[in-house]
Amino acid sequence: MRTWQVDRRKRTRHMIELGALVVKAGIVDLTADDRAIIYGAMLWIAAKLQSHEGDHARDSWARKGKQAFDADRHAEQKGQRA
Structure with missing residues (x-):
């Protein structure tokens, strides 16, 4: 290729x-x-x-996204064990 x-x-x-x-x-x-x-x-x-709020937004959104990914991963693992 x-x-x-x-x-x-x-x-x-x-x-x-x-x-x-x-x-x-x-x-x-x-x-x-x-x-x-x-x-x-x-x-x-x-x-x-x-904007001047960029760093704060980036940190906030990254934290929220990581929490959501972790929650999804946890739910998937929990579902596999059931």
């Missing part, structure tokens, strides 16, 4: 994983899959990260 094909597959996988996060967070359902709302929210996030 050529280098550009490998790179393209990596990029595609990365994009699919990011899209899955949008679904996992419930954003698709909450916006009725309105792409303008989703894109607007992402633009708002980007602006927030570029």
